[in-house]
Amino acid sequence: MKRYCIVIGFFILVAVLASIGPRAFAQAASSVILITEVLPTGEVAAALAVEYGTAIEESGVAAATYTVNATVGDKTAARTITRVYPNDVPARDAKGKRGQYVIIEMDPKDAIAGTMTYDPQARLATRYALNYEVTQVKEIIAANGMKYPASAVKLKSGKERTPIVDDFKKLATKDNDGNTLNYRLFLPAAAEKDKRFPLVIFLHGVGERGADNALQLLGYQGALVWASPENQRKNPCYVAAPQCPPTGYWTDDTNYHLVLKMLDDIQHSYAIDFGRIYITGLSMGGFGTWKIIQNNPDVFAAAMPVCGGGDPANVAALKDMPIWAFHAADDPAVPVSGPLAIGPTRGMGSRDMVAALKAAGSTVVQYTQYEPGYVAPPLAPNAHFSWVPAYGNQAAIDWMFAQTKTAQYKSTLLQPGLWRIDDFRGGFGSASMYLVEGKDKALLIDTGMGTGDLAGYVRTLTKLPVEVVLTHGHPDHVGQANQFDKVYMAQKDVALFGLFGIKTDPARFVNIQAGDTIDLGGKAFEVIAIPGHTPGSIALLDAKDQLLATGDAIGSGSNVWMHIPGTLPLDQYWVSLRKLEAKLKGFKHLTYLVGHQWQEKTPITLQYVTDMRILVEKTLHGEVVAKPYPDGGDGMGVVAEYGSATLDYSLSNLWSAGKADKTKYQAVETLPGVIMIRDYSGDNMYFMKGTQKALLIDTGMGGGNLREYVGRLAGGLPVAVVLTHGHPDHVGQADQFHQVYLSRKDDAVAVSISNVDPSRYIDINEGDVMDLGGRALKVLSFPGHTPGSIVLLDETNRLLFTGDAVGTQSARGGLWLHLAGCPYIDEYLATLKTVRAKIDGKYDLLLTGHNQKAVAPQYLDYLQAAAQKLVDQGEAALVPSLRPTGLKMVVHGDDSDPNAASIIVNPEHLFSPQRK
Numbered sequence: 001m002k003r004y005c006i007v008i009g010f011f012i013l014v015a016v017l018a019s020i021g022p023r024a025f026a027q028a029a030s031s032v033i034l035i036t037e038v039l040p041t042g043e044v045a046a047a048l049a050v051e052y053g054t055a056i057e058e059s060g061v062a063a064a065t066y067t068v069n070a071t072v073g074d075k076t077a078a079r080t081i082t083r084v085y086p087n088d089v090p091a092r093d094a095k096g097k098r099g100q101y102v103i104i105e106m107d108p109k110d111a112i113a114g115t116m117t118y119d120p121q122a123r124l125a126t127r128y129a130l131n132y133e134v135t136q137v138k139e140i141i142a143a144n145g146m147k148y149p150a151s152a153v154k155l156k157s158g159k160e161r162t163p164i165v166d167d168f169k170k171l172a173t174k175d176n177d178g179n180t181l182n183y184r185l186f187l188p189a190a191a192e193k194d195k196r197f198p199l200v201i202f203l204h205g206v207g208e209r210g211a212d213n214a215l216q217l218l219g220y221q222g223a224l225v226w227a228s229p230e231n232q233r234k235n236p237c238y239v240a241a242p243q244c245p246p247t248g249y250w251t252d253d254t255n256y257h258l259v260l261k262m263l264d265d266i267q268h269s270y271a272i273d274f275g276r277i278y279i280t281g282l283s284m285g286g287f288g289t290w291k292i293i294q295n296n297p298d299v300f301a302a303a304m305p306v307c308g309g310g311d312p313a314n315v316a317a318l319k320d321m322p323i324w325a326f327h328a329a330d331d332p333a334v335p336v337s338g339p340l341a342i343g344p345t346r347g348m349g350s351r352d353m354v355a356a357l358k359a360a361g362s363t364v365v366q367y368t369q370y371e372p373g374y375v376a377p378p379l380a381p382n383a384h385f386s387w388v389p390a391y392g393n394q395a396a397i398d399w400m401f402a403q404t405k406t407a408q409y410k411s412t413l414l415q416p417g418l419w420r421i422d423d424f425r426g427g428f429g430s431a432s433m434y435l436v437e438g439k440d441k442a443l444l445i446d447t448g449m450g451t452g453d454l455a456g457y458v459r460t461l462t463k464l465p466v467e468v469v470l471t472h473g474h475p476d477h478v479g480q481a482n483q484f485d486k487v488y489m490a491q492k493d494v495a496l497f498g499l500f501g502i503k504t505d506p507a508r509f510v511n512i513q514a515g516d517t518i519d520l521g522g523k524a525f526e527v528i529a530i531p532g533h534t535p536g537s538i539a540l541l542d543a544k545d546q547l548l549a550t551g552d553a554i555g556s557g558s559n560v561w562m563h564i565p566g567t568l569p570l571d572q573y574w575v576s577l578r579k580l581e582a583k584l585k586g587f588k589h590l591t592y593l594v595g596h597q598w599q600e601k602t603p604i605t606l607q608y609v610t611d612m613r614i615l616v617e618k619t620l621h622g623e624v625v626a627k628p629y630p631d632g633g634d635g636m637g638v639v640a641e642y643g644s645a646t647l648d649y650s651l652s653n654l655w656s657a658g659k660a661d662k663t664k665y666q667a668v669e670t671l672p673g674v675i676m677i678r679d680y681s682g683d684n685m686y687f688m689k690g691t692q693k694a695l696l697i698d699t700g701m702g703g704g705n706l707r708e709y710v711g712r713l714a715g716g717l718p719v720a721v722v723l724t725h726g727h728p729d730h731v732g733q734a735d736q737f738h739q740v741y742l743s744r745k746d747d748a749v750a751v752s753i754s755n756v757d758p759s760r761y762i763d764i765n766e767g768d769v770m771d772l773g774g775r776a777l778k779v780l781s782f783p784g785h786t787p788g789s790i791v792l793l794d795e796t797n798r799l800l801f802t803g804d805a806v807g808t809q810s811a812r813g814g815l816w817l818h819l820a821g822c823p824y825i826d827e828y829l830a831t832l833k834t835v836r837a838k839i840d841g842k843y844d845l846l847l848t849g850h851n852q853k854a855v856a857p858q859y860l861d862y863l864q865a866a867a868q869k870l871v872d873q874g875e876a877a878l879v880p881s882l883r884p885t886g887l888k889m890v891v892h893g894d895d896s897d898p899n900a901a902s903i904i905v906n907p908e909h910l911f912s913p914q915r916k
Contacts, residue, residue, distance in 0.1 A: 036160060044113040048103070054144055058086055061102050062084055082105050115130060131157065168186045171185050183241060184216065195271065203259070206284040207219060216243045275405040278301060279292060284342050291311075304400055307350065336349045417523075438524075442466045444467070445593070451480075472496075531568055537553040557601050562653070614642055615640060663705075670852075675687040677696075685698045686698070694713070720739045727786065766780060778795065779791075780838060826871050826915045828867060
């Protein structure tokens with residue numbers, strides 16, 4: 001019996017070993033990752049990362065341990081293995097370390113190492129499908145002593161990784177005609193911190209056109225060099241790499257404007273250093289670089305066009321721009337000089353462009369021409385590849401980052417003894433300063449926002465002693481004031497220095513106020529106070545020569561900013577405008593010297609001041625329908641127009657304390673076809689029209705004739721009203737309307753809290769549809785804030801109107817569940833999950849009862865997380881509330897997070913009896 005058991009055991013062992021042998025590699029190695037690398041001449045498959053279930057010792061593997069076969073397109077061949085070592089991450093390393101990955105490096109010179117092919121007829125590159133197979137041909141010993149024997153099994157590669165390339169975000173921009181430009185964007189490691197970084201834009205060549213949003217990074221290092229770890233440590237920056245569509249060119253109108261649209265999008269979304277925006281491009285991208293800088297010389301701090309060309313007759317505006325051009329003398333595709341073309345693009349070569357710049361007076365243009373035979377194998381395939389040495393030139397890269405527009409100034413002589421000085425044009429545009437000479441001294445009005453030697457620059461224009469007047473205390477007007485000895489500014493603006501982080505010390509400034517006169521000898525300026533844009537804003541009037549320097553007090557002919565921190569309420573600004581209008585009526589030929597001349601659409605006249613006064617008046621009376629301001633400042637910025645005037649203002653800063661007109665309403669077309677109506681206390685109502693009738697969601701708590709106000713918007717259509725719940729800030733003027741819907745479940749709330757009679761209101765329930773004709777909103781029950789709270793889903797337009805059912809997006813006390821009749825937190829969480837199961841994926845924006853801006857769907861993730869946190873942690877999750885104070889709340893996120901959520905609760909009423 002014993003011998004029989006031994007025999008049986010032997011056969012079992014043999015069977016087990018037989019099963020382990022051929023499958024051991026496949027069982028031990030769970031995946032193979034292909035690692036590619038972008039070399040100066042393009043992408044190659046550089047390594048494989050084989051993942052094992054346990055750590056491998058450095059001594060456990062060698063180059064002879066594996067074989068690798070690759071199928072690239074229709075070619076199959078063995079790859080040359082150069083180095084094998086373990087690592088704890090699936091990445092190449094200078095030296096190995098114990099880890100669960102085995103890195104197999106391969107010779108980049110292998111004939112099959114490349115990943116792309118180029119079609120010379122279509123002039124387009126294509127990336128192959130890459131199929132790699134790894135075979136373990138020798139035994140491996142793991143760190144724990146386990147042996148993985150050799151195997152004939154071939155393990156196929158799966159995921160791919162490309163260092164640096166993988167760190168670029170995939171984005172796209174669109175123009176008004178629906179044309180799309182894909183682009184990749186690299187963010188510096190410290191991008192989330194409160195600091196601005198340079199931006200480099202890279203324009204690829206003709207071969208990398210396409211729609212994959214990848215080839216522009218894989219064809220060469222034109223974009224990646226700026227994002228390399230070495231350069232990011234030295235010069236952290238953003239890198240944008242757009243991809244031109246397959247049949248387009250960077251110089252055609254559509255793609256040219258899309259690149260500028262991309263730049264605008266990036267500047268609005270990220271903390272870009274507006275004085276350090278750079279552009280570079282190669283071949284077709286070199287042509288694009290020349291065209292963009294020739295048409296936008298004030299935007300870029302420096303440019304680096306490689307083997308491109310442009311229009312030498314149009315270089316005068318570039319004479320002060322630092323440009324470093326590169327080209328090979330024997331370039332076979334784009335000649336270094338003479339007429340040339342790429343697609344529809346016509347121009348002259350780099351040598352001609354540089355010669356034209358020098359003839360125009362440029363002292364900052366540089367040119368590197370590679371001699372015949374230099375750009376050739378083994379450095380590069382042929383002489384068109386001048387980008388290989390150009391982007392490998394560290395001195396050129398360091399030179400680019402050293403350039404900044406903030407140190408540059410330019411002047412324009414407006415008339416004898418009067419200059420306009422402009423600094424760099426960045427995110428706020430250039431700031432305009434004015435130098436005026438009298439007989440005895442000169443006056444500099446404002447000092448801009450540059451970082452250069454402004455005092456030295458001014459000395460090149462005048463030999464007279466210079467005094468400075470600051471029209472107001474914003475950073476784009478006081479930038480270099482500390483370079484001058486005598487500076488005047490209204491002391492009312494000193495507080496703004498702390499608000500905007502201005503480093504200049506205003507203690508030595510001389511106070512200036514209305515009625516003061518600054519005498520230059522034969523020329524004098526009277527100080528006019530125009531409080532509004534800032535408390536101490538002034539204008540300077542030269543009555544004799546009819547000059548008026550206004551700073552930003554009335555804008556620069558396009559708009560005036562009244563939506564940013566530190567501005568006075570709009571009713572006070574109206575008083576200032578009325579006084580200014582009266583003051584200027586006697587001047588028929590006044591020349592306005594504005595704070596940002598580039599914004600001046602047409603020369604300002606008194607009519608502009610009158611239009612601005614009327615616009616402010618209409619705004620206060622609720623007679624305009626505004627639109628959201630692209631950069632809303634405090635989140636409350638909107639913009640309205642009247643005549644020649646445009647006003648950017650804040651709905652939270654209309655009236656001085658105690659003077660709010662409770663009968664007035666403000667309207668903002670917050671989204672196409674959706675008008676947000678806001679009452680004096682900041683309650684939102686939403687109005688929209690169909691073909692058959694109009695709908696008003698909620699009626700606020702204002703004291704005016706809301707029905708008449710809405711009737712003007714409805715244009716004769718009948719108006720139905722839906723109340724999202726029965727609280728007084730949502731049902732205030734409902735009795736003015738004939739057709740009003742409110743859930744019967746909120747009758748008690750409406751009677752006890754809102755003091756209204758809901759008996760004549762029409763009941764509304766889950767599943768009801770408000771059909772306006774061409775627009776329909778579905779009702780969903782959402783009990784919580786009140787028993788009868790509802791939300792309305794406009795699935796066609798992907799909008800969700802929430803009233804107070806999910807509160808206000810805020811980290812300070814957004815959802816109120818502490819009121820009598822509110823559910824326990826575990827019950828509300830269950831309701832939230834139920835409703836989300838019905839609506840998630842069907843809307844793109846939430847419009848709440850009190851947020852001025854639309855809220856992203858991610859807010860509900862945060863709200864649910866906050867509720868779950870309270871359910872999981874109980875009272876330990878509670879912190880003091882901030883709106884209102886004196887209560888308790890749970891928070892997910894903070895004030896800096898656009899999706900932050902918070903819930904105010906009653907600690908004595910947290911959990912349902914079942915939960916307890």
